[in-house]
Amino acid sequence: MPFKEIERKFLVEKPNFEYIGVSDVVHAEQYYIADSETTEIRVRKTWSDYSEGGEWLIYTLDVKSKPNGTPERDEVTIDISKRQFDALKLTILPDRAPIIKTRYEIDYLENNGDRIHILEFDVFDFDKDFCIMEIEMSSVDDEVVVPPFVKVIKEVTDDEDYYNGNIAKRVKKELVEQ
Secondary structure, eight states, X not given: XXXXXXXXXXXXXXXXXXGTTOOEEEEEEEEEXXXXXXXXXXXXXXXXXXXXXXXXXXXXXXXXXXXXSSSEEEEEEEEEOHHHHHHHHTTOOTTOOOEEEEEEEEEEEOTTXXXXXXXXXXXXXXXXXXXXXXXXXXXXXXXXXXXXXXXXXXXXXXXXXXXXXXXXXXXXXXXXXX
């Protein structure tokens, strides 16, 4: 059964995570293995050595619909074994580079105190100054409140250049041109 992911995305200056109450740090290595007009498929290795629940490591196969002008996407995630991950990552699309990133998660309580947003800051290994901030929402109608400690460059929710699959294309192209 697909999960509905509802999020808004922003290109932001990378904040100093030491001072803003990080609740979790998750590392990810992902490989795009299929792509169409409406769907992308990736395999992903995620792990944390920071989590309150202790260290963990998981391998997944993710099928995600592409945004269609709203911040809402369908997503199906299937746990796979390390062996399956290792085999599937070899089928990476030839025009994509692996995406290596660190996600800093912050629980942000809005000023009125009645709602917590989970803020996810994706820091890519190739960019130390900027990152992508995702705000998870429960409804497309939720008001987005950006915390005062975040310097937004621009909203990129609907900007295809900032989809991870397209970032993987750009990184591959830059590596080939070097």
